[in-house]
Amino acid sequence: MEATVVKTGTEGKTWGGGNQPLKASYGKMMMWFFIVSDALTFSGFLASYGFSRFKFVDAWPIADEVFTHFPFLHGVDAPMYYVAFMTFILIFSSVTMVLAVDAGHKMQQKKVIFYLFLTIIGGAIFVGSQAWEWNTFIKGDYGAIETKGGQIVQFLDKEGERVALRDFAAAATGERTEQTKENGIWFKNEAEYYPSVSFEQVKAGFLANDNLLVRLQHKDEHGQHIILSREESIAKVVNDGHMVVEGANLHHNEYGHPLFADFFFFITGFHGFHVLTGVLINCIIFFNVILGTYERRGSYEMVEKVGLYWHFVDLVWVFVFTFFYLV
Amino acid sequence: MAHEHKLAIFRGTLKFKSNVSKIWGVFFILSIVTIIEVALGIIRPDFLVDHRFLALKLLNWIFILLTLFKAYYITWDFMHMRDETNGLRRAVIWTTLFLISYLVVLLLIEGDYIYEVYKIGFIKFNF
Numbered sequence: 001m002e003a004t005v006v007k008t009g010t011e012g013k014t015w016g017g018g019n020q021p022l023k024a025s026y027g028k029m030m031m032w033f034f035i036v037s038d039a040l041t042f043s044g045f046l047a048s049y050g051f052s053r054f055k056f057v058d059a060w061p062i063a064d065e066v067f068t069h070f071p072f073l074h075g076v077d078a079p080m081y082y083v084a085f086m087t088f089i090l091i092f093s094s095v096t097m098v099l100a101v102d103a104g105h106k107m108q109q110k111k112v113i114f115y116l117f118l119t120i121i122g123g124a125i126f127v128g129s130q131a132w133e134w135n136t137f138i139k140g141d142y143g144a145i146e147t148k149g150g151q152i153v154q155f156l157d158k159e160g161e162r163v164a165l166r167d168f169a170a171a172a173t174g175e176r177t178e179q180t181k182e183n184g185i186w187f188k189n190e191a192e193y194y195p196s197v198s199f200e201q202v203k204a205g206f207l208a209n210d211n212l213l214v215r216l217q218h219k220d221e222h223g224q225h226i227i228l229s230r231e232e233s234i235a236k237v238v239n240d241g242h243m244v245v246e247g248a249n250l251h252h253n254e255y256g257h258p259l260f261a262d263f264f265f266f267i268t269g270f271h272g273f274h275v276l277t278g279v280l281i282n283c284i285i286f287f288n289v290i291l292g293t294y295e296r297r298g299s300y301e302m303v304e305k306v307g308l309y310w311h312f313v314d315l316v317w318v319f320v321f322t323f324f325y326l327v
Numbered sequence: 328m329a330h331e332h333k334l335a336i337f338r339g340t341l342k343f344k345s346n347v348s349k350i351w352g353v354f355f356i357l358s359i360v361t362i363i364e365v366a367l368g369i370i371r372p373d374f375l376v377d378h379r380f381l382a383l384k385l386l387n388w389i390f391i392l393l394t395l396f397k398a399y400y401i402t403w404d405f406m407h408m409r410d411e412t413n414g415l416r417r418a419v420i421w422t423t424l425f426l427i428s429y430l431v432v433l434l435l436i437e438g439d440y441i442y443e444v445y446k447i448g449f450i451k452f453n454f
Contacts, residue, residue: 022415032419043427047434054438055445064368084365088358095354098405102346223376304407311405315398322394326368327387 031305035312038274042316045270046323049263059151059217061256063325069136083325086129087317090275093122094314097282101307104300109289112303116286119310123279130272137264140247143195144254145202145214147240152217152256155206156227163212165244169197170204195244202244206237217256264324271320274313281306333409336400353404360393382439 010016022029053060063080070078100115143165145153155163206212214233215225228236245252253261285306294300334349335342343349367375367386375386383391403409408416 021412022418023412024415029415032415036419036423039423040426043423043430047427047431050431051434051438054435055441057439057442058446064371080365080368084361087361091354091357091361094401094405095350098350099347101407102350308406311401314405315401318394318397318401322364322390326364326390 025301027301027305028308031308035308038312039316042267042270042319045263045267046319049267049323052259052263056257056259058219059257061217061253061260062223066137066255066260067133067325068141071132080325082129082133083321086126086133087321089122089126089129090314090317093119093126094311096122097307097310101300101304104294104303107295107300109292109295112289112300113286116282116289116303120279120282120286123275123282123310127272127275127279130268130275134265134268137261138247138249140245140254142254143197143244143246145199145237145241146243146245146252147236148242149240150258151240152245152254153214153236153241154225154254156213156215157211158213160227165195165197165202165246168205168209168212169201170208171201195246197244199241199244203237203241207234267320267324271313271316274316278310278313282310332407336404349404353400357397357400360397364390364393 024032065079067083068077068079070076070082096115096118100112100119103111103115141164142154142162144155147153155165155168157163210230212233213227213230214236215227216236218226220226243252245254247254248258248261248264250258250262250265252258255261285303288294289300289303294302332346332349334344334346336349336353341352343352367389371386375389376384378385380388402420408419
């Protein structure tokens, strides 16, 4: 059978095909495509965070007051230090990655292995740090009271220092009984989490302790939380108090607005998932380099493409760091 | 991909001898910027917190500018955008910059409007 004539008469001309106007390989171009679309996804999340924050701008928790912990340093007020440490870890693993890419250009297999290894370690430390940060955030610190209207009320002593619920709540009276289906026709499941003290205990302890004041979620024009007088505090707790909140979950957040916790879990979670997949992809590439796959292929471009993804993860963290922790 | 790296940063004022030394140089710059950010975040100078420009605190403007500065060097030197063709660079940067700033500006204006409604109107906290 006669083959179809495929010549178009444009060989060697501009529109004859085979041109690479962007001088980038297919794989690299597609990685850039992906990065652009992923950047838009992340900016959608961060923009909606900004939307919600502007919506409740005078009642939004400041990250300085929320993320004040450092591993192994209990009771030390260390705002931001741990996040700064995480940022450095990620930037540094970005540096080792770009060094691996550079070694790949020079076809130095040993160096690529070494730098990729450091990159993977850095990524693992970062994911671990984020897990620790989540754990601390979920467990909470001082505890707070949520009012019927969904506002958070936190406790202070007269010097303005925060006081933890467990330090002043009255001792429990009687045993806690759990509601079960047999006891009522209109059965409603209990809340998923049990605070260590009940609202009644907190109320009794608060009334018995003249030294305690409350501060509101809302802030005055200087960005300081509004602190109520003793009389107003009592009125607030007795009239409006509704439940005890310890730590943060998707519905309640002892640090302030529940949306803050929701966005924190969602955005850092989505970013952490990117880091996790980045570490996995780095591991695959790492073993390929050890096996000599790219040595045989004659090009370490795969390391460069994965490197693009890894730097993108770092890039996103730079923005998350600014808009979640600094601003 | 053994194409040449451009080794000068800061619009050509700082030249590095090799790509490796450029990487360490950029790391050094990024570290300094991060330290400045963290220090400002902890100190929160009163002047920068109390004064505003275009509805944002001066401090937040500084954070945003420093973040864009860091993003520039990560993209240009770590992701090798400096070595790509103009076409690829513009396709990526202009698209994202335009779409993101568009979205952010619209959403922030809308959020601020709803805040005013809450504050002035008689609407419950969680409607």
